[in-house]
Amino acid sequence: MKCTRLFILYVCILLFFSSGAVIADGGNQVLHIAAPWDAKTSDPHVNGAIAQRMGTIETLVDINDQALLSPGLATSWEVSGDQKTWTFHLREGVKFHDGTAFTAKAMKKSLEDSLKKSKTFASVPIQEIRAPDDKTLEIVLTQPFPSLPAYMAKGESAALSEASIDQGDITTPYSTGPFIFSSYSPNDKFVAVKNPDYWGKVPSVDEVVYHVVPEAATRSMMLKGGDVQIAQILSPDITEEYKSDSSYTINTKPISRVRLISYNCESGPFSDTKVRQAMNYAINRQDLVDYVLQGVGEPATSLFPPSIYWGNKNIQPYPYDPEKAKSMLAEAGWTDSNNDGILDKNGEKFSVSLVTYTERAELPQMAEIIQDELKKIGIDVEVKAVDIDTSENLKNSGDFDMYLGGRSLLNAPDPDWVLMADYHSSGTFNNGYGPYHWKNEELDSLLEQARAITDSAARKEIYDKVQQIINDEAPVSILSYYVNQDITSNKVKGYHMHPTEFAFHLEDVSLS
Amino acid sequence: MWSFIVMRILQTIPVLIGISFVVFALLLFSPGDPAVINLRAILNSEHPPQEAIAAMRIEMNLDKPWYIQYGSWLCRVLSGDLGYSYQSRRSTVEEIGRAFPVTLILSTLAMGISCIFAIPLGILAGVRQNSLIDHLTRVLSIIGLSIPDFFIGILGIMCFSIYLNWLPVAGYEGFEYLILPAFALAVGMSAISMRLMRTSMAEVLEEEYIRTAIAKGLSRYQVITRHALKNAMIPVITYMGTQYGWLFGGAMIIESLFAIPGLGRLMVESASTRDIMVLQGCVLVFALVFVFINLGIDIVQYAWDPRGRVDNE
Numbered sequence: 001m002k003c004t005r006l007f008i009l010y011v012c013i014l015l016f017f018s019s020g021a022v023i024a025d026g027g028n029q030v031l032h033i034a035a036p037w038d039a040k041t042s043d044p045h046v047n048g049a050i051a052q053r054m055g056t057i058e059t060l061v062d063i064n065d066q067a068l069l070s071p072g073l074a075t076s077w078e079v080s081g082d083q084k085t086w087t088f089h090l091r092e093g094v095k096f097h098d099g100t101a102f103t104a105k106a107m108k109k110s111l112e113d114s115l116k117k118s119k120t121f122a123s124v125p126i127q128e129i130r131a132p133d134d135k136t137l138e139i140v141l142t143q144p145f146p147s148l149p150a151y152m153a154k155g156e157s158a159a160l161s162e163a164s165i166d167q168g169d170i171t172t173p174y175s176t177g178p179f180i181f182s183s184y185s186p187n188d189k190f191v192a193v194k195n196p197d198y199w200g201k202v203p204s205v206d207e208v209v210y211h212v213v214p215e216a217a218t219r220s221m222m223l224k225g226g227d228v229q230i231a232q233i234l235s236p237d238i239t240e241e242y243k244s245d246s247s248y249t250i251n252t253k254p255i256s257r258v259r260l261i262s263y264n265c266e267s268g269p270f271s272d273t274k275v276r277q278a279m280n281y282a283i284n285r286q287d288l289v290d291y292v293l294q295g296v297g298e299p300a301t302s303l304f305p306p307s308i309y310w311g312n313k314n315i316q317p318y319p320y321d322p323e324k325a326k327s328m329l330a331e332a333g334w335t336d337s338n339n340d341g342i343l344d345k346n347g348e349k350f351s352v353s354l355v356t357y358t359e360r361a362e363l364p365q366m367a368e369i370i371q372d373e374l375k376k377i378g379i380d381v382e383v384k385a386v387d388i389d390t391s392e393n394l395k396n397s398g399d400f401d402m403y404l405g406g407r408s409l410l411n412a413p414d415p416d417w418v419l420m421a422d423y424h425s426s427g428t429f430n431n432g433y434g435p436y437h438w439k440n441e442e443l444d445s446l447l448e449q450a451r452a453i454t455d456s457a458a459r460k461e462i463y464d465k466v467q468q469i470i471n472d473e474a475p476v477s478i479l480s481y482y483v484n485q486d487i488t489s490n491k492v493k494g495y496h497m498h499p500t501e502f503a504f505h506l507e508d509v510s511l512s
Numbered sequence: 513m514w515s516f517i518v519m520r521i522l523q524t525i526p527v528l529i530g531i532s533f534v535v536f537a538l539l540l541f542s543p544g545d546p547a548v549i550n551l552r553a554i555l556n557s558e559h560p561p562q563e564a565i566a567a568m569r570i571e572m573n574l575d576k577p578w579y580i581q582y583g584s585w586l587c588r589v590l591s592g593d594l595g596y597s598y599q600s601r602r603s604t605v606e607e608i609g610r611a612f613p614v615t616l617i618l619s620t621l622a623m624g625i626s627c628i629f630a631i632p633l634g635i636l637a638g639v640r641q642n643s644l645i646d647h648l649t650r651v652l653s654i655i656g657l658s659i660p661d662f663f664i665g666i667l668g669i670m671c672f673s674i675y676l677n678w679l680p681v682a683g684y685e686g687f688e689y690l691i692l693p694a695f696a697l698a699v700g701m702s703a704i705s706m707r708l709m710r711t712s713m714a715e716v717l718e719e720e721y722i723r724t725a726i727a728k729g730l731s732r733y734q735v736i737t738r739h740a741l742k743n744a745m746i747p748v749i750t751y752m753g754t755q756y757g758w759l760f761g762g763a764m765i766i767e768s769l770f771a772i773p774g775l776g777r778l779m780v781e782s783a784s785t786r787d788i789m790v791l792q793g794c795v796l797v798f799a800l801v802f803v804f805i806n807l808g809i810d811i812v813q814y815a816w817d818p819r820g821r822v823d824n825e
Contacts, residue, residue, distance in 0.1 A: 040599050041601055041602070043601065046600075047600075119567075122567060123564065185610075187611075187773035187781070188684060188771075188773045213771040214777070215768055215771070217666065217769075218682045218769055218770065221669050221681050222682055222683075224674050225669070225673045225674045225681040227681045389545070389548075421561075430562070431562065
């Protein structure tokens with residue numbers, strides 16, 4: 001029958017379609033990574049985050065594994081007595097990928113391009129950049145700005161050769177990193193090759209291909225299918241599958257981002273310090289990590305994680321003690337006088353709103369657990385899980401009691417940035433992301449004091465005190481640190497994650 | 513014929529103007545300050561500083577009333593300038609120019625696979641009602657309709673990429689990367705087109721002119737291919753054309769699952785990051801594709817079906 005024959009022909013065509021070949025790599029050692037974030041652009045001065053992580057660009061200042069500023073392309077830096085002129089001493093013998101020498105003149109031109117293109121530096125009061133000689137760069141400010149070196153670690157301040165800058169919209173950036181930019185295609189991949197002339201440790205792999213894969217499940221399947229050797233940012237339910245598989249390694253790293261509850265310190269029950277402190281005893285942080293994050297998270301103590309330099313390691317965690325919370329609330333005047341199960345004071349019920357947003361999937365779940373825990377001690381919580389913009393409007397207008405959110409601490413890798421914006425009274429009264437309308441004189445003066453000091457150890461002492469005050473006065477309840485999980489195939493050796501997601505450290509990675 | 517085509521093209525203009533208004537209004541009334549949203553992307557931070565927000569509002573014309581924003585946008589679009597992405601600083605035309613061909617190939621491939629499956633099987637089932645092949649295709653349709661495309665995609669990856677290692681898992685570096693996603697998209701589409709083809713063929717075969725064709729001694733094969741198929745295809749073409757249009761914006765889940773940098777993903781990503789100019793460009797292109805596909809369907813029907821010409825001439 002003709003029809004039957006046709007049918008067989010179609011089946012044959014279908015079989016032909018499904019027999020596609022797999023592309024084989026040559027003799028080169030090529031490392032493939034699957035990650036969720038796109039580089040967005042090939043111009044590091046517009047957005048340099050992915051290029052910086054890939055190691056194709058370098059900045060004056062580096063960030064080490066304790067999230068502390070360390071020498072990068074500048075070997076040292078200092079500030080003048082009036083705090084307005086920063087001098088960076090540049091590294092000797094460094095060459096751009098196009099072969100030209102890395103000089104102060106080139107760096108000046110590069111930074112001027114950064115300032116022009118990137119919004120990252122909108123709040124940095126730079127007046128002028130000078131290059132008095134080949135290896136000295138001076139940045140003159142209109143007013144003191146102690147986190148300037150931290151901003152010089154942002155990818156957008158990358159050192160790029162003059163030939164790169166002359167391209168305008170930079171399509172081929174020549175920097176100084178251990179890898180050389182090779183190609184970028186939007187929402188697809190970012191390719192870099194080894195820089196054999198690198199001034200530091202020369203990478204072992206020849207080429208790195210960074211694949212942009214938005215779905216975590218797909219990243220995991222690419223790893224299993226052998227298409228990539230590193231799958232980044234996987235969720236706990238996916239990493240669970242790998243626990244029993246010895247051909248993969250689960251890499252876990254707490255990053256400098258916390259989940260916290262900010263309180264409305266101006267009106268409502270949380271304007272009373274005692275009540276806020278009681279909350280810290282009433283919330284079971286370990287339960288939140290265990291049941292919402294499947295154990296992948298770390299209950300928090302200090303604002304900055306103790307694993308990084310700026311974390312106050314002496315702060316003791318608040319134990320989960322609902323009885324103590326109850327007695328503290330009773331001291332503050334909140335008792336259940338009419339036996340309806342909800343605390344009251346002067347005839348007013350302890351009914352509060354908890355605002356959070358749905359963009360981070362774990363937050364609404366945490367909000368529900370907190371609601372349940374607080375109910376046990378007689379607090380009636382209404383959870384409002386909305387989109388992030390609505391939540392911010394509610395918060396900035398003071399139309400909330402508790403605000404549960406995630407906060408990145410080291411966007412500019414210096415504590416001054418987040419503490420001034422969120423905890424100094426100039427920030428808490430001006431749409432900061434910390435407590436609402438909270439003011440602590442001692443904390444304010446400590447933060448201002450720290451701004452006049454450049455010595456890290458002395459600054460840390462002050463920031464330790466600041467974290468202690470935040471812990472004691474409880475304008476916020478710090479719940480847990482974010483933890484990233486990357487899975488590597490066992491062919492990958494030497495992969496280690498960075499606490500601020502500053503670098504992938506691919507120069508340390510080898511393939512077997 | 514030509515006057516019909518020109519008339520149909522002219523009819524699309526008010527549709528496009530309407531679309532541009534709706535898109536603009538949606539963006540205008542969506543929650544959140546677009547300046548803050550853009551800065552979140554640019555600065556890689558959930559919480560951009562106040563100074564930058566103020567500067568961004570002025571840069572984005574957000575301090576002006578809506579009709580001025582709309583007017584300036586429309587003028588630019590009509591002169592071929594769709595603006596640029598706040599995310600990447602590339603022009604919208606470039607962004608869409610990159611994503612569109614990928615989606616075009618993917619949708620065409622899915623469409624092709626769906627045709628290869630659905631039309632012959634549908635014809636067979638229609639011609640031999642209640643035969644084994646009819647029952648088999650019915651079961652296949654129900655299965656194909658019930659399973660969502662992303663699930664078929666995941667099954668496909670597990671089977672062909674991980675277990676058999678014949679095809680790559682995800683990404684877009686060549687034709688073989690599109691096979692699995694195209695199949696995943698084709699399954700649901702084939703299921704419906706197959707049933708539609710069967711019903712339509714069965715109906716046409718009941719018509720009097722078919723009986724005439726058989727009576728004048730034509731072979732069954734000739735009757736079906738020469739007389740029945742043309743008429744039976746019309747509803748199927750209409751359905752498939754609409755589906756083809758949907759694939760340009762609606763293949764987002766599959767594009768995301770397979771990490772394919774296509775138009776659907778660009779549209780959804782620009783919507784979620786509220787990259788306004790890119791989103792507007794995407795919706796415009798999506799609307800244009802739809803309008804032109806509908807135009808194509810109308811022309812094909814006009815050419816194939818003499819009954820349709822009566823109203824127009």
